[in-house]
Structures are given as C-alpha cells and as structure tokens.
Amino acid sequence: MKTIKWILTGAVLLTIFAMGCTPGDxxxxxxxITQPEGSDALQRYVAMGNSLTAGYMDSGxxxxxxxxxxxxxxxxxxxxxxxxxxxxWFAQPLLAWPGVGTTSLSDEDYAAGMLHFNGAGxxxxxxxxLTQVPALALASAYLSPYNNLGVxxxxxxxxxxxxDSSTSQSPGxxxxxxxxxxxxxxxxxxxxxxxxxxxxxxxxxxGNNDVLGGATGGDPVIGENVTPPAAFAAMFEGIVAGxxxxxxxxxxxxxxxxAGNIPSITSIPFFIPKAMFDGIVGGAYPTxxxxxxxxxFPALGAVQGGFTDPLPTNWTLTTAEVAAVEGxxxxxxxxxxxxxxxxxxxxxxxxxxxxxIAPPENTHFLFLLQSMTPAEAAATxxxxxxxxxxxxxxxxxxxxxxxxxxNTELGLTGADAVPEAADDETWDPTYxxxxxxxxxxxxxx
Amino acid sequence: MxxxxxxxxxxxxxxLAATPLAHAGGFSIYEAGAKATGMACAVTASxxxxxxxxxxxxxxxxxxxxxxxxxxxxxxxxxxxxxATPPTPGATGETAKPTFLVPGVGxxxxxxxxxxxxxxxxxPFGLGVEWEDPTNWTGRFTxxxxxxxxxxxxxxxxxxxIPELSLAVGADIAHQTLELHRFSPQQFGGNNxxxxxxxxxxxxxxxxxxxxxxxxxxxxxxxxxxxxxxxxKKTMKYTDGTGTLTNVAxxxxxxxxxxxxxxxxxxxxxxxTELGLPHMLSLGVAYRFTPRFLVxxxxxxxxxxxxxxxxxxxxxxxxxxxxxxxxxxxxDRWQYRIGFDFDxxxxxxxxxxxxxxETPQPVESMSPLLPDATRNDxxxxxxxxxxxxxxxxxxxxVLNEARSNVVDGxxxxxxxxxSNPDDVQIKTLEAGAYETVANVFAxxxxxxx
Numbered sequence: 001m002k003t004i005k006w007i008l009t010g011a012v013l014l015t016i017f018a019m020g021c022t023p024g025d026x027x028x029x030x031x032x033i034t035q036p037e038g039s040d041a042l043q044r045y046v047a048m049g050n051s052l053t054a055g056y057m058d059s060g061x062x063x064x065x066x067x068x069x070x071x072x073x074x075x076x077x078x079x080x081x082x083x084x085x086x087x088x089w090f091a092q093p094l095l096a097w098p099g100v101g102t103t104s105l106s107d108e109d110y111a112a113g114m115l116h117f118n119g120a121g122x123x124x125x126x127x128x129x130l131t132q133v134p135a136l137a138l139a140s141a142y143l144s145p146y147n148n149l150g151v152x153x154x155x156x157x158x159x160x161x162x163x164d165s166s167t168s169q170s171p172g173x174x175x176x177x178x179x180x181x182x183x184x185x186x187x188x189x190x191x192x193x194x195x196x197x198x199x200x201x202x203x204x205x206x207g208n209n210d211v212l213g214g215a216t217g218g219d220p221v222i223g224e225n226v227t228p229p230a231a232f233a234a235m236f237e238g239i240v241a242g243x244x245x246x247x248x249x250x251x252x253x254x255x256x257x258x259a260g261n262i263p264s265i266t267s268i269p270f271f272i273p274k275a276m277f278d279g280i281v282g283g284a285y286p287t288x289x290x291x292x293x294x295x296x297f298p299a300l301g302a303v304q305g306g307f308t309d310p311l312p313t314n315w316t317l318t319t320a321e322v323a324a325v326e327g328x329x330x331x332x333x334x335x336x337x338x339x340x341x342x343x344x345x346x347x348x349x350x351x352x353x354x355x356x357i358a359p360p361e362n363t364h365f366l367f368l369l370q371s372m373t374p375a376e377a378a379a380t381x382x383x384x385x386x387x388x389x390x391x392x393x394x395x396x397x398x399x400x401x402x403x404x405x406x407n408t409e410l411g412l413t414g415a416d417a418v419p420e421a422a423d424d425e426t427w428d429p430t431y432x433x434x435x436x437x438x439x440x441x442x443x444x445x
Numbered sequence: 446m447x448x449x450x451x452x453x454x455x456x457x458x459x460x461l462a463a464t465p466l467a468h469a470g471g472f473s474i475y476e477a478g479a480k481a482t483g484m485a486c487a488v489t490a491s492x493x494x495x496x497x498x499x500x501x502x503x504x505x506x507x508x509x510x511x512x513x514x515x516x517x518x519x520x521x522x523x524x525x526x527x528x529a530t531p532p533t534p535g536a537t538g539e540t541a542k543p544t545f546l547v548p549g550v551g552x553x554x555x556x557x558x559x560x561x562x563x564x565x566x567x568x569p570f571g572l573g574v575e576w577e578d579p580t581n582w583t584g585r586f587t588x589x590x591x592x593x594x595x596x597x598x599x600x601x602x603x604x605x606x607i608p609e610l611s612l613a614v615g616a617d618i619a620h621q622t623l624e625l626h627r628f629s630p631q632q633f634g635g636n637n638x639x640x641x642x643x644x645x646x647x648x649x650x651x652x653x654x655x656x657x658x659x660x661x662x663x664x665x666x667x668x669x670x671x672x673x674x675x676x677x678k679k680t681m682k683y684t685d686g687t688g689t690l691t692n693v694a695x696x697x698x699x700x701x702x703x704x705x706x707x708x709x710x711x712x713x714x715x716x717x718t719e720l721g722l723p724h725m726l727s728l729g730v731a732y733r734f735t736p737r738f739l740v741x742x743x744x745x746x747x748x749x750x751x752x753x754x755x756x757x758x759x760x761x762x763x764x765x766x767x768x769x770x771x772x773x774x775x776x777d778r779w780q781y782r783i784g785f786d787f788d789x790x791x792x793x794x795x796x797x798x799x800x801x802x803e804t805p806q807p808v809e810s811m812s813p814l815l816p817d818a819t820r821n822d823x824x825x826x827x828x829x830x831x832x833x834x835x836x837x838x839x840x841x842x843v844l845n846e847a848r849s850n851v852v853d854g855x856x857x858x859x860x861x862x863x864s865n866p867d868d869v870q871i872k873t874l875e876a877g878a879y880e881t882v883a884n885v886f887a888x889x890x891x892x893x894x
Contacts, residue, residue: 026878143632252531
C-alpha cells in the first residue's frame with residue numbers, strides 16, 4: 001500500500017513536471033540585407049505623386065500620356081519593359097480611349113474623356129458612361145500595386161490619408177478608385193502601396209495641388225484652400241519618414257528618394273499675365289478685383305466666346321494673391337530642402353526647371369496657333385491643352401530633371417549614370433480616333 | 446484578369462508541389478514501451494518485456510513462458526517559431542498541442558525448448574505538426590497541418606543457440622498513412638502580401654511493406670549483456686493517394702484561380718510517391734553493477750540517407766507543373782542512449798535515462814513541416830510488479846536544441862532551390878528560429894502467464 005502511494009505521488013509529480021516543460025521563445029534571427037547603393041539601387045523603382053506623376057495631360061488621363069509620364073520615361077532608361085506581359089513591366093494604371101478627364105459635362109451620367117484640338121478650338125474628344133469607366137482600366141487585373149502610383153488631384157495629405165474617392169481631400173476624386181483599387185486592395189494608401197513594392201528607388205513629387213487648387217480657383221487663401229507651409233512640411237516629413245521606416249521595417253533597407261520640389265504657378269500657361277490677356281482680347285479688359293496680375297486660362301475662352309462682364313474674382317489673381325501663393329510655394333520648397341538634408345535625399349529642382357522654360361515653349365498651344373500651324377505649335381510648346389500639365393515632350397524634360405537627381409542621389413557618373421531620355425516624344429493634340437495604342441496588344445488580357 | 450493571374454496562379458501551384466511533402470527528418474518515434482521510455486529507450490541488451498518485439502526480438506529467448514505487454518505513449522509535441530527579420534517585428538507561430546497516442550504491444554512465448562515466438566505492434570515513425578491560426582501562419586505555404594502515421598506489425602521467432610545466446614529473425618510489416626494540408630500563395634493587394642488562393646489537401650495510404658528484421662542477445666554472465674537490433678530500411682509506396690485543390694482565393698481572384706485549377710487538371714488528383722524510411726541498427730551493452738542496479742548503453746544508427754528525395758507524381762498533370770522531385774538529403778546519424786534500472790524494493794523498479802539524438806535533417810530542408818533539431822532526451826519512470834502483473838509509468842522530456850534555418854544571414858537552401866525564384870521567396874518568408882519540446886508519457890501493463 002505504501003508503495004502504491006509512492007507511485008501515485010510520483011505520477012502526480014511527473015505530470016507537474018511535464019506541464020511545465022514547454023518550449024521557450026525562439027531567439028530572434030536576422031537576414032543580412034544589403035543596403036542598395038549605386039546602380040544596385042536602380043532595381044526597383046516606384047513613383048508617387050499626383051497628376052504630374054500619373055502622366056495626366058489635356059485635362060485627363062489616357063494611355064498615350066501615361067506612356068510618356070516622367071516615371072515611365074525614367075523606367076525605360078532604367079531598363080524596365082513597356083510590355084505588360086513581362087515580369088519587368090513598369091506597371092501603370094493605363095486607361096483606354098477616350099481616357100478619363102476632369103471636364104464637366106452637362107450629362108452627369110457620363111465622364112468626359114480627354115480635351116483635344118478639333119481644328120477650331122478645344123473640346124472633349126469623347127465621353128464614357130460612368131458605369132463603363134472601370135472597363136477603361138486596362139491594367140486593373142494587375143495583382144500588385146502599380147509602380148506608378150501618381151493619382152491626379154492628390155494632395156500631400158492624400159498620400160497617407162486617401163484610400164478612395166470617398167476619402168480623398170478633394171471629394172469624389174475617382175482616380176483614387178482606379179489607381180489604388182480599394183477596397184479590393186485592402187484599403188491601403190498610396191504610401192503603403194509604394195512601400196509594398198520593396199522599392200530601392202522612389203520618386204516623390206507631391207504638393208503641387210496644395211497650392212493649385214486655390215490658385216486655379218482664383219481665390220487662394222492660405223489655410224483654407226492652400227496648405228500652410230508648416231502643415232505641408234509636417235506632412236511631407238511624414239511621407240519621407242514613413243517611406244524610409246516602412247521599407248526598412250518590411251525589407252531591411254532604406255530606399256533612395258528623389259523628391260521634386262514645387263514649381264511657381266507663374267511657370268504654367270494656365271495663368272496668363274494680365275497684360276498678355278489684354279493684348280489677346282484687344283484691350284484692357286475690366287476685372288472685379290483691382291491690381292490683377294494673372295487671368296486664368298478658361299477666362300480667355302469665355303471672353304473670346306462672347307463673355308462681356310468684368311472678369312469675376314475666381315478668374316483673376318491679384319498681385320497680393322500671387323505673392324501669397326508664391327510664398328507658400330517657397331515655404332514648401334524650403335521645407336523640402338531642409339528635409340532633404342535631414343533625411344539625406346536629393347531634390348529634383350522642378351521649380352528651377354519650369355522657371356527656366358521660356359516662350360514659346362511655355363506658351364499655350366492655342367496662342368501659338370496665331371503664328372504657327374497646329375503641327376508646328378504641337379512640336380513647340382511643352383504644355384498640354386489644359387495649360388497646367390506638360391505634354392509628352394514636357395514630361396521628357398521632367399524625366400531628365402529627375403534622372404539628373406537620381407544620378408546625384410546614387411553617385412552615378414560617366415558610363416554608370418542613368419542616361420537622359422531622348423527628346424523624341426511627340427504630342428498630337430488632335431487625338432485622332434482611334435488613337436494609336438502603344439503596347440495595347442500586351443495589355444488586352 | 447486573366448492571363449496574368451492565371452499565370453501567377455499556375456506558378457503558385459507549381460510552388461505548392463515544389464516544396465516538400467514529407468519534409469520530416471527526425472520523424473522517428475523510438476518509444477515502443479513504457480519501461481523502455483523510462484530508460485531513454487536504452488534497452489537493446491536487456492529488454493525483458495513485450496516491447497522486445499521492437500527493441501530486440503532476440504529478447505524473446507530470455508523471457509520464459511508467455512509475456513504480454515500493452516503500452517500506450519501519449520506524445521505531446523509543442524513548437525514555437527519566430528520569423529527572421531526583416532520584416533520587423535518578425536511573425537510568430539505556435540503549434541497546436543494535440544496528444545498523439547503511440548502504441549506498443551507485444552506478446553512473446555518461449556517454448557520449453559530453444560524456440561521462442563512473438564508478435565508486436567509499434568509505431569516507429571510518425572509526425573504531427575499542426576500550426577495554430579492556419580490561414581495566417583507564416584509557414585502555411587509549406588504546411589499548416591501534417592500527419593504521418595506508421596505502424597509496424599512484427600512477428601518473430603527466436604532460437605537459443607546456446608543458453609547465453611539468442612538469435613532472432615522477424616518481419617516488419619509496415620502500414621503508413623500521410624496527410625498534408627497547405628495553402629498555395631498569390632501576391633495580391635495593396636500590401637502586395639501573399640494571400641491564400643488554393644487549399645491543398647494531400648492524403649494517401651501506402652502499400653503494405655514487408656522487410657525482415659533481426660536481433661541477437663548475448664548474456665555471458667549475470668552482469669553482462671549484449672544486444673544487437675536491426676530493422677532494415679523501407680520504401681513506402683503510395684500508389685493511390687489523393688490530392689484535392691480547393692479555391693480559397695479572395696473574390697477578386699476567384700475566377701482566375703478557378704481557371705488555373707481547371708488548366709492544371711481540375712480539383713482532384715491521383716497522387717503517387719515513395720517515402721524512404723531509414724534502417725535502425727542498435728548496439729547495446731548492459732552491465733549489472735549490483736543485483737539491483739543495471740546500466741545500459743546503446744548506440745543507435747539511423748540510415749536517414751534513405752530519405753534522399755521525394756518524387757511526387759500527380760495524375761492528371763497536363764501542364765506538367767504539379768509533378769516534381771523534392772530534395773531532402775537527410776544524413777545517417779548515431780544516437781547515444783543510456784538507461785538506468787534500479788530495484789528500489791522487491792516490487793518497485795525505478796527507471797531513468799538520457800539520450801543524445803543528433804538531427805539527420807540538413808538545415809536546408811528544415812521547414813514548418815518539421816523543424817527538426819538535435820535533441821536531448823531525459824526520462825524517468827517506475828514499474829510496480831505484483832504477482833504476475835507489471836504496471837509501468839514513465840515520462841520523457843524531449844528537448845530540441847534551438848535551431849534556425851538562417852545561415853550566415855541567409856535562408857538555408859539547396860543549390861537547386863537558389864535558382865528558383867519561388868523557392869527563394871518562400872524560403873525567405875519562412876526563415877526563422879524554432880524551439881520545440883515534446884513530452885512523452887508512457888503507461889504500460891504487462892502480464893506474465
């Protein structure tokens with residue numbers, strides 16, 4: 001009996017021992033990840049930004065603009081493929097004819113396509129029933145985030161906050177739906193979609209819409225429709241830090257960043273100097289505001305179309321308004337410069353580049369028609385019909401500024417340097433229908 | 446979506462086949478009896494109960510009359526995993542903690558002459574690794590649940606050559622079943638994560654396999670005893686296994702995955718393969734220091750090199766992308782075992798033991814299917830005898846050494862895998878460290894007729 005008690009006691013003790021015999025927590029191991037430097041950093045390129053990054057032109061997004069976007073032109077110089085059937089395709093959210101534009105139509109069930117030159121003036125080339133717009137997205141089946149994540153209309157805030165058209169800073173921006181593809185893609189913002197591609201090189205050009213929205217509306221007010229520089233600086237830093245930290249945490253290295261700064265609004269033909277405006281319309285045209293410095297481009301069409309009232313405040317920028325906007329732009333660029341120093345990235349000086357573009361290259365196509373044929377005008381100006389965005393040739397200029405910055409960032413010189421894109425892009429503002437769809441065969445999957 | 450996603454899904458399913466099915470290296474279960482378990486299974490030279498049918502069939506010759514033993518060994522394995530960084534923080538994983546009941550049954554009879562007979566049932570090979578949270582578990586693309594069960598039925602006959610020497614021959618009649626469950630991945634979504642698109646259930650029952658086995662036991666004196674046990678290697682043939690692919694993709698991918706499955710050959714497949722089992726050779730020596738205290742030492746060789754590779758053949762396989770050969774490249778290993786048997790009283794026997802079990806699994810084939818490692822086994826036990834009955838209780842702690850499949854900062858891979866981007870992706874994802882412990886309990890009841 002005594003022996004049995006001992007056995008039972010032993011059994012209980014054994015059970016207790018066994019219960020306590022569990023594995024410890026494994027020690028952390030680490031993979032050795034090489035920080036990409038020099039040419040090695042050209043392996044995986046991602047672009048983030050707004051319409052200028054997306055390849056938007058002629059008031060819309062369409063494949064022929066996207067296939068000339070500055071990120072695409074950079075990617076071609078880096079050796080990416082334009083063929084979507086290949087593994088090294090530079091993925092973009094390509095849109096088919098007639099594109100998706102932002103021109104308002106009288107029939108709200110339709111989305112405007114691109115603007116085009118119809119031989120006499122500018123009009124919408126075609127339109128698409130809203131329900132059919134998703135069918136224009138040729139690469140919607142691409143299973144990963146695009147390499148080019150530029151979203152027309154995106155603000156600095158949108159990079160981290162917008163998930164779709166319902167959450168964009170500018171309400172109802174359906175480009176977010178087409179490009180970020182949420183909620184199907186798991187409600188992931190532009191920044192994190194970019195991080196997920198394990199980029200070794202990122203171009204970031206954001207902030208233009210933080211001033212343009214107010215400026216193109218003619219009534220810019222800092223803090224209301226123009227982002228204050230301090231707020232911009234904080235958001236931009238959040239993006240840069242988030243990008244570096246995000247890639248570091250997920251992939252174990254930090255990407256190289258080249259960031260475009262913000263051009264002056266006076267660099268683009270959308271804003272017509274008042275004196276030029278008066279010259280075109282044949283005299284000093286009255287305005288509601290005094291000390292008007294610039295008139296927005298749509299006002300010209302209106303006046304030439306028979307509008308006779310004094311130009312309303314939303315069509316003009318006063319000297320003070322211009323100064324306020326330019327002050328904001330300067331503030332943004334100072335912030336970008338400071339952050340470039342702090343976070344060791346390189347600035348692509350788009351401010352200087354666009355400021356250096358002189359007439360006739362920065363003259364609107366329609367103005368050039370006064371002295372040129374349409375073909376000559378198209379081959380001369382660097383801007384598209386909307387007066388804000390570059391045309392195909394203009395995007396080559398932008399690409400080459402970024403390429404210069406990339407070479408600086410990565411210390412690439414001589415034979416190692418990324419070569420500049422050739423100035424052989426063409427722009428056809430007539431948009432002949434059907435437009436030549438480069439690479440379409442590879443995209444119709 | 447079509448060609449693109451079909452293509453990527455195809456690649457994913459190829460990957461499904463290209464990672465090991467039975468990646469289980471040290472899937473030996475050397476516990477076939479309660480008393481043996483208490484002695485860390487160092488019993489080849491001294492076994493004196495029904496588990497001799499596994500540990501040394503020549504032991505029949507030294508057990509007078511008829512002996513019957515029924516043992517059950519509940520085994521509770523438990524593994525933890527920490528993914529190598531990056532990403533930071535690394536993902537964690539933990540196996541469920543099921544209890545597997547390992548049988549050990551033996552009946553022996555020695556005639557009044559020199560002959561002895563016996564039959565035993567043991568389960569010398571098996572594997573059960575079920576990871577918690579299977580749909581999110583990092584290693585789910587290799588395995589989230591695997592179950593391998595092997596039963597040996599061993600009839601044997603012994604012959605007493607001289608009173609001190611018994612020789613025996615028998616047959617290992619083996620039966621084996623295998624189940625493996627895993628997901629096939631596809632990179633998808635805003636985070637570009639690998640998502641589950643196909644659930645693969647692979648199951649099979651091997652054909653019966655018969656090989657001879659041998660034993661010898663020599664007891665030149667009351668103090669010394671020597672034993673040799675040998676179970677040859679086997680090749681278990683699966684000729685009628687099944688593979689079932691089920692579309693579990695997110696809605697956005699579901700259509701493409703259906704198309705991919707159709708292109709691959711449909712949802713259901715016949716699966717054939719062969720799984721090599723190692724030989725087991727044990728050399729034992731026991732010494733009785735006092736009439737009440739015995740110590741035994743065993744050196745056990747496992748011929749794991751028989752588990753060189755695994756060829757999987759799917760039928761149908763019109764694209765040829767499912768069938769593949771998986772490299773295992775296990776290596777032969779010696780285990781060293783020492784056991785202690787102390788008669789505390791006339792009726793109570795105390796048992797203890799230790800075993801050093803070096804893993805046969807190369808680091809390249811270490812995976813969530815079986816994160817094997819070199820083991821240190823510690824055991825204790827007790828046996829109570831009353832009349833013709835024996836009751837045995839034992840516990841063995843199987844402590845795996847911490848092991849990682851990260852070598853010099855890189856996931857360990859065979860050269861052939863390094864050239865396959867899919868292998869590299871999965872191996873990199875699953876790289877990490879493991880800690881494993883198993884508790885082996887043992888209960889035995891014996892009767893001496």
